[in-house]
Amino acid sequence: MKFLVLNGPNLNMLGIREPEIYGRLTYEDLEVFIQQVCENLHIDVEIFQSNYEGALVDKIQQAYFDKVDGIIINPAAFTHTSVAILDALKAVSIPAVEIHISKVEEREDFRQISYPGKACFATVMGKGIDGYKEAILLLKNKLQEA
Numbered sequence: 001m002k003f004l005v006l007n008g009p010n011l012n013m014l015g016i017r018e019p020e021i022y023g024r025l026t027y028e029d030l031e032v033f034i035q036q037v038c039e040n041l042h043i044d045v046e047i048f049q050s051n052y053e054g055a056l057v058d059k060i061q062q063a064y065f066d067k068v069d070g071i072i073i074n075p076a077a078f079t080h081t082s083v084a085i086l087d088a089l090k091a092v093s094i095p096a097v098e099i100h101i102s103k104v105e106e107r108e109d110f111r112q113i114s115y116p117g118k119a120c121f122a123t124v125m126g127k128g129i130d131g132y133k134e135a136i137l138l139l140k141n142k143l144q145e146a
């Protein structure tokens with residue numbers, strides 16, 4: 001099984017950025033955590049972070065040609081703005097799970113819409129970095145059911 005984990009803008013600043021919201025673990029810690037979880041589950045994973053919307057769109061399109069089985073995406077601020085990421089996920093129609101480190105539903109009004117989330121079969125939020133593990137397991141179970 002081959003997964004792609006995508007992280008959007010400012011997630012490379014984890015550990016520095018608003019630690020009271022996002023915690024003290026760094027982006028590198030997150031990458032190591034995802035690698036370990038996937039290794040234990042015998043999942044081949046690519047992890048990609050970008051501050052650019054188009055780079056995330058390109059990566060989603062590439063996933064189609066690379067025959068990726070599932071996508072886990074934290075679109076970060078693009079969650080609340082990006083029809084382009086939504087359209088890319090719909091274009092490739094690869095099963096996807098949306099993940100957010102913080103409890104977005106308890107935050108500002110402008111965070112209450114998720115465009116990419118409309119193309120995801122599940123959303124995990126408010127569980128910190130551990131949420132990525134839940135998202136990976138949800139995706140694995142979904143693909144095994146299929």
Ligand code: DQA
Pocket residue numbers: 009010011074075076077078079099100101102103104111
């Ligand atoms: C986030 C929540 C978004 O609203 C925010 O813009 C982020 C991170 C999260 O993981 O909690 O950058 O996606």
